[in-house]
Amino acid sequence: MANEAAQINDGDVFSIKITEPYDSNYETMVGIAQRDQNENKHFDFLNDIENFDEYNVVYIGMPVWWGKLPQPMVSFFEKYDFSGKTIVPFGIHLGSHFGSMVEQIKELEPNAEIKDGFTVSADVDNEKVKADFSAYIRNLQ
Numbered sequence: 377m378a379n380e381a382a383q384i385n386d387g388d389v390f391s392i393k394i395t396e397p398y399d400s401n402y403e404t405m406v407g408i409a410q411r412d413q414n415e416n417k418h419f420d421f422l423n424d425i426e427n428f429d430e431y432n433v434v435y436i437g438m439p440v441w442w443g444k445l446p447q448p449m450v451s452f453f454e455k456y457d458f459s460g461k462t463i464v465p466f467g468i469h470l471g472s473h474f475g476s477m478v479e480q481i482k483e484l485e486p487n488a489e490i491k492d493g494f495t496v497s498a499d500v501d502n503e504k505v506k507a508d509f510s511a512y513i514r515n516l517q
């Protein structure tokens with residue numbers, strides 16, 4: 377989805393990577409993720425966005441975790457100030473759609489314009505995701 381957004385907008389792709397490895401077991405991860413949210417855990421990142429000031433519209437993709445932002449994304453929004461920029465959230469879910477993620481982003485980035493965004497169930501066929509997401513992107517322009 378990030379590649380699709382980058383291609384249509386002639387943009388760059390940045391992969392958000394945390395310093396701490398996460399558990400690859402889904403069930404274990406579900407518990408860890410909830411604990412991290414409850415503790416409002418802080419995460420550090422392996423990489424920095426170069427020339428952050430030069431970007432005006434930023435598509436940000438993430439899964440919904442426990443109806444909310446994955447906790448590393450809270451740290452990401454605390455690290456970068458999106459004032460004056462437009463954020464287009466996109467993501468995948470298994471029933472919760474965005475949950476309260478978009479409201480959380482609005483609280484963390486009060487001076488950004490935040491679009492409604494696009495989220496899709498993780499079990500939808502890739503070709504359909506591509507078609508629907510590209511239609512959403514073109515409609516924004």
Ligand SMILES: Cc1cc2nc3c(=O)[nH]c(=O)nc-3n(C[C@H](O)[C@H](O)[C@H](O)COP(=O)(O)O)c2cc1C
Nearest residue numbers: 405406409439440441442443468469470471472498
């Ligand atoms: C820690 C964790 C919490 C999740 N919480 C939710 C949730 O609240 N609602 C939902 O629809 N899906 C939830 N999911 C499912 C993810 O949205 C789903 O795993 C994701 O869309 C697929 O990406 P993945 O392959 O990276 O897991 C959760 C997944 C994980 C790992």
